[in-house]
Amino acid sequence: MAGMNSPATVGKTRSSGLPGSARFSPRRRRQISQAVQYTLFVAVALTLVLVADWERVQRGFFDGTSAASMFPELITVAMKNTVIFTITGYVLGFALGLVVALMRLSSAAPNRIVALVFIEVFRGLPALLVFILIGFGLPIAFPGFSLPFGIYGTVALALGLVAAAYLAETFRAGIQAVPRGQMEAARSLGMSYSRAMVTIVVPQAIRIVIPPLTNELILLFKDSSLVFALGLTAATTELTKLGRDVSIEFATSTPLLLAGATYLVITVPLGYAVRRLEARQAKERR
Amino acid sequence: MSAAGDGSGRMVEIRGLSKSFGDLEVLSGIDVTVEAGEVVCVIGPSGSGKSTLLRCVNMLEVPTAGSVHVSGVELTHRDVDIDAARRMIGMVFQQFNLFGHLSVMDNVTIAQRRVLRRTKGEAERIGRENLAKVGVAEKESSYPPQLSGGQQQRVAIARALSMNPEVMLFDEPTSALDPELVGDVLGAMRQLAEEGMTMLVVTHEMQFAREVADRVLFMDEGMLVEQGPPSQVIADPRHERTRTFLARVLNPTHAGE
Numbered sequence: 001m002a003g004m005n006s007p008a009t010v011g012k013t014r015s016s017g018l019p020g021s022a023r024f025s026p027r028r029r030r031q032i033s034q035a036v037q038y039t040l041f042v043a044v045a046l047t048l049v050l051v052a053d054w055e056r057v058q059r060g061f062f063d064g065t066s067a068a069s070m071f072p073e074l075i076t077v078a079m080k081n082t083v084i085f086t087i088t089g090y091v092l093g094f095a096l097g098l099v100v101a102l103m104r105l106s107s108a109a110p111n112r113i114v115a116l117v118f119i120e121v122f123r124g125l126p127a128l129l130v131f132i133l134i135g136f137g138l139p140i141a142f143p144g145f146s147l148p149f150g151i152y153g154t155v156a157l158a159l160g161l162v163a164a165a166y167l168a169e170t171f172r173a174g175i176q177a178v179p180r181g182q183m184e185a186a187r188s189l190g191m192s193y194s195r196a197m198v199t200i201v202v203p204q205a206i207r208i209v210i211p212p213l214t215n216e217l218i219l220l221f222k223d224s225s226l227v228f229a230l231g232l233t234a235a236t237t238e239l240t241k242l243g244r245d246v247s248i249e250f251a252t253s254t255p256l257l258l259a260g261a262t263y264l265v266i267t268v269p270l271g272y273a274v275r276r277l278e279a280r281q282a283k284e285r286r
Numbered sequence: 287m288s289a290a291g292d293g294s295g296r297m298v299e300i301r302g303l304s305k306s307f308g309d310l311e312v313l314s315g316i317d318v319t320v321e322a323g324e325v326v327c328v329i330g331p332s333g334s335g336k337s338t339l340l341r342c343v344n345m346l347e348v349p350t351a352g353s354v355h356v357s358g359v360e361l362t363h364r365d366v367d368i369d370a371a372r373r374m375i376g377m378v379f380q381q382f383n384l385f386g387h388l389s390v391m392d393n394v395t396i397a398q399r400r401v402l403r404r405t406k407g408e409a410e411r412i413g414r415e416n417l418a419k420v421g422v423a424e425k426e427s428s429y430p431p432q433l434s435g436g437q438q439q440r441v442a443i444a445r446a447l448s449m450n451p452e453v454m455l456f457d458e459p460t461s462a463l464d465p466e467l468v469g470d471v472l473g474a475m476r477q478l479a480e481e482g483m484t485m486l487v488v489t490h491e492m493q494f495a496r497e498v499a500d501r502v503l504f505m506d507e508g509m510l511v512e513q514g515p516p517s518q519v520i521a522d523p524r525h526e527r528t529r530t531f532l533a534r535v536l537n538p539t540h541a542g543e
Contacts, residue, residue, distance in 0.1 A: 179381075185442075188375070188446075189372070190372045191400065195400060199396060199400060200396075207387060
């Protein structure tokens with residue numbers, strides 16, 4: 001609101017006469033506009049502080065007892081499981097995504113079609129639905145069959161499939177961004193198409209797409225919370241589930257807030273790393 | 287060197303070669319023979335099809351019609367092992383095309399190791415020899431972006447030589463270089479020619495063609511207009527089109543006349 005008010009004010013002042021006859025200099029006008037914005041901001045903050053029932057807020061979000069009860073499980077079980085779910089899903093998605101990307105760029109039509117269908121399906125389906133399909137659908141359809149490592153295998157597969165669809169498109173963009181001359185030079189040295197892809201093109205493609213690859217890892221951290229749909233035990237619980245369970249037990253949101261903060265402890269440094277990488281690449285390209 | 291082989295015979299034989307991109311015919315019925323140990327320069331205006339001709343020799347472009355034999359192997363045959371055939375044909379590109387993620391040493395050894403299955407030690411010994419030969423031995427642990435264009439192109443030459451090719455193709459190797467760096471690359475090529483390497487060179491460097499080539503081909507509009515020793519094609523061309531082209535290239539300030 002404050003931001004929208006000020007340009008109108010400035011415009012009005014400017015239209016009131018010649019530059020020399022304006023009541024305020026441009027610098028003065030800018031100062032007034034800023035003062036109005038800060039005043040509004042402080043007013044809103046003050047109102048919130050005065051209106052809020054601080055005792056309730058403290059009980060809801062900053063409750064020491066429930067927070068303390070989460071340790072050490074928050075780190076030793078929940079965070080550990082969230083990291084395991086995410087990393088296994090990502091590794092699987094990375095490998096599968098690379099294969100799908102190469103199929104998508106293949107000269108053989110069946111490869112391209114299979115890859116395209118895979119990408120469209122798993123990019124279009126909600127991740128939650130994929131979780132339920134893998135967790136409950138597979139065991140019903142194939143009674144004797146069970147994924148290895150129990151819930152960990154199920155989550156790795158579900159997250160891997162979802163991640164693979166996105167990663168495949170990322171890899172494809174990266175491969176296509178590698179100059180054609182790289183493939184030609186490799187072929188002219190007697191390398192086969194696949195040898196040249198693996199040795200020359202893909203390593204350079206991955207370098208190009210490291211920032212989006214890291215973003216996908218961050219997204220996967222959040223998607224790993226969808227595992228709650230499969231029902232978790234105390235030993236397989238993860239951050240969101242633990243936060244919710246303890247929240248209900250103590251009737252306060254503090255555990256959720258703490259679980260949220262734990263996600264940020266992982267994702268904010270990752271995001272920072274992406275920005276660093278992007279800045280470095282921008283510098284190299286110049 | 288293995289290049290000259292038995293010192294005689296046809297290294298490259300191109301017969302009735304045509305290439306079209308869609309409706310555009312880039313090459314029409316080209317016949318070219320390169321003898322073992324011969325240095326042949328291809329000149330002509332841009333768009334005349336000289337680069338396409340060169341790229342057809344190692345099948346980077348697949349000809350629409352005609353045949354290409356290199357060292358007795360028909361590359362246009364449908365059952366040919368193209369990867370094996372390309373090992374005897376070294377190629378140097380206008381844009382160098384060094385592998386940007388690999389050090390200079392890895393650039394010159396990777397194909398030796400992955401394709402020829404040489405040991406690391408042997409590949410490095412051969413790579414080092416060739417890097418020294420083109421004058422960039424001290425750069426072996428650098429990465430391509432750290433090198434000047436002239437150094438990159440010489441590494442590219444060393445990379446191709448390390449596969450012990452029987453013939454070397456050069457596709458405008460100095461066209462992307464700053465003028466002061468051209469000399470080093472041409473010097474390396476000249477040395478290679480003196481050692482008896484069979485070379486097919488697409489170039490705009492008339493001085494080089496005049497001094498190093500055994501034979502010069504002039505191409506225009508996808509056709510081979512004339513060929514012969516440089517003393518004839520460059521110094522005393524028979525065809526009007528060749529004369530016009532040379533006048534423009536050798537005396538660019540009078541291009542409009």
